[in-house]
């Protein structure tokens with residue numbers, strides 16, 4: 001029998017039982033749809049996180065006191081300005097190093113005020129990270145060297161304090177101390193769940209005086225190229241350990257952050273997809289069940305076809321195609337449903353969703369595979385039926 | 395395919411026993427006979443005497459438990475299920491008491507069904523089926539489905555289906571059993587006419603004495619053996 005003919009017969013059989021075929025397909029539609037949506041959400045989230053980490057800048061590394069370990073409590077930093085000078089010497093270029101000292105403070109302008117993150121940093125920050133100033137200027141080296149009370153505001157903080165008025169040149173108070181606004185950042189959005197547009201940057205020296213400490217929380221270092229990230233980190237760590245033998249330090253690279261995040265999201269996506277896969281399995285069992293019913297119902301037809309010359313294989317192929325047709329039609333509908341659900345989710349919620357071609361190809365392959373796996377037993381049973389017995393059944 | 399010397403069907407000491415949970419039930423207990431090409435043979439005998447069992451064997455739907463059965467010169471015991479299916483397709487035409495037409499399928503496509511398993515194109519299948527439907531006088535019922543046809547018409551469609559492959563043997567097991575007398579006569583006349591016109595041997599199981607009397611040869615079955623073989627060549 002020609003294959004085209006076998007497809008036609010299979011399609012006719014499905015059409016003859018529209019409701020039953022439709023209900024059986026529904027299992028596949030839901031299973032495939034769920035897989036597509038969950039993979040899209042997982043991929044979208046992963047892409048977004050990656051672009052956020054990469055968006056910080058290239059070849060970055062963060063040096064912090066303590067072990068980077070999700071179980072241990074943060075270590076109190078023993079780092080101070082003399083360590084900064086040592087690190088700059090080790091790196092060999094002041095422009096590749098910046099620091100941070102972070103505190104939550106109330107920032108006020110006239111009657112408006114907001115509680116936000118105030119960072120003590122160096123003037124090199126925009127050279128290490130990707131950070132652009134929208135109006136005014138960034139901090140200058142003399143601001144850092146002389147401890148001037150100047151500040152650069154995140155776009156949201158500027159808006160909260162000054163509305164639509166120009167913020168540059170105006171006075172604000174941070175923790176009650178007067179500062180002059182020298183610049184406002186370009187909006188940046190979120191990085192790893194932290195809103196970057198509410199930050200306020202002030203010189204590190206000013207911050208230390210304001211917060212009453214000599215401390216530095218962390219270093220950020222930009223290596224000249226990807227290959228030198230590791231060796232440079234090792235040299236900086238060695239220098240810091242020499243200076244503070246009792247303290248553990250860690251250098252975390254962007255790649256490591258990405259790796260950890262990608263692992264977590266990858267596991268999450270896999271687990272979700274596997275759960276969705278179970279519904280595919282259930283759908284497959286439904287297909288098997290319906291095919292067995294179909295074989296039993298059409299036993300007489302099978303007997304007749306055999307009597308006029310159908311080989312066991314012809315009958316087997318006919319039923320196998322019927323099963324595959326059930327699951328692939330269900331699969332294609334499920335893909336459409338999955339894509340639609342992903343797009344709607346992405347449009348209506350902050351959860352990103354990226355539908356990938358490979359996930360669609362996989363979904364189609366899996367639905368055809370489910371048809372073959374779950375159709376083969378009913379098909380074999382049909383193919384092996386004794387024609388005499390089959391013709392005699394009522 | 396056809397070996398000119400061979401008989402259409404040749405049975406030598408054919409037995410068929412059924413195994414019912416340890417108990418063996420003999421349905422045929424040593425049957426020997428030959429059906430010549432284009433012959434017309436009626437098989438008669440009481441219910442349970444093994445007529446249908448014999449027909450299944452003659453049609454290659456079943457295999458003997460013992461003995462030798464040659465259909466169109468080929469020993470069925472040596473054939474695989476697939477080869478047997480091909481043999482059925484090429485040399486056998488079946489007409490059943492209960493028609494066995496595919497519901498939801500037009501008369502034309504029912505007749506064309508055996509040709510599907512020959513790999514013919516749809517166009518050629520339909521052309522041949524149309525021609526065959528005309529020969530059984532149903533050219534005006536081509537697009538009707540079985541439930542839109544009378545019993546007699548359904549059986550004529552089945553006869554067309556049996557003959558569309560130009561078989562060597564046409565096997566009809568009580569073809570008029572589900573029809574009223576007048577319609578049954580018409581169907582019988584059609585079968586006899588087609589047997590006379592073509593090279594297909596006709597082997598017919600019937601309970602109707604009048605019908606049996608018209609056959610050139612009558613095989614009487616009883617308890618799984620041939621009790622008498624009247625008018626046979628041998």
Ligand SMILES: Nc1ncnc2c1ncn2[C@@H]1O[C@H](COP(=O)(O)OP(=O)(O)OP(=O)(O)O)[C@@H](O)[C@H]1O
Pocket residue numbers: 412413414419420421439440441442443444445446447448
């Ligand atoms: N599948 C089977 N299993 C067991 N016994 C069977 C089977 N098929 C037929 N038989 C037995 O074989 C014997 C012959 O049956 P068969 O159907 O050939 O009779 P028949 O001559 O066609 O009868 P009828 O005129 O009623 O159609 C019967 O005794 C029957 O019970």
Ligand SMILES: [Mg+2]
Pocket residue numbers: 445446447567
């Ligand atoms: Mg019978």
